[in-house]
Amino acid sequence: MTRMSRMLRRLAILSVLLTCSAVAQAAAAGAPWVELAGRRIPVELADTPESRAQGLMYRDRLAPGHGMLFIHDRQEPLAYWMKNTRIALDILYFDSARRLVSQQRGAEPCRNPRACPIYPSDAPARYVLELNAGEAAALGLQDGMELRFGPGIPND
Known part of the structure; x- marks a missing residue:
């Protein structure tokens, strides 16, 4: 291999690496996020009946500092359960004004699918944010926070 062909090969590899990096950065920049207690949290959206039903089921982990935002069609009393969910979660309920109205911290995975506990909201809610267990405490969350x-997240 000549010196020129080695240099061209290195340039091609560098070009591919830079392109991959740019694509990854663009994807990260376009990923949906929410802000709570002054912290930006990347989220996956569950905004259809199917995605809300699936939620975080069958997942072995949720990346630290990330969450899943469930968007319901209207504000009403909500209740979540942990069937087929393998990780402990903080379940945070927000009303239509996006104020924290209820918290279920440290919800454990359901060990018996016939008797899964239900984690209700204490007030009508429209949005639910699930985080890894312990993150609500680490953020110092209090009811009423926005x-x-x-x-990229609908504001209606």
Whole structure:
């Protein structure tokens, strides 16, 4: 292999690496996020009946500092359960004004699918944010705090 062909090969590899890096950064920049207690949290959206039903079932982990935002069609009393969910979660309920109205911290995976505990909201809610167990305490969350939406999350 000549010196020129080695240099061209290295340039091609560098070009591919830079392109991959740019694509990854663009994907990360476009990923939906919410802000709560001054912290930006990347989220996966569950905004259809199917995605809300699936939620975090069958997942072995949720990346630290990440969450799943469930968007319901209207504000009403809500209740979640942990059937087929393998990780402990903090379940945070927000009303239509995106104010924290209820918290279920440290909800454990359901060990007996015939008797899964139900984690209800204490007040009508429209949005539910699930985080890894312990993150609500680490953020110092208190009822009444506001959830802010980043770009790409419907604000209706």
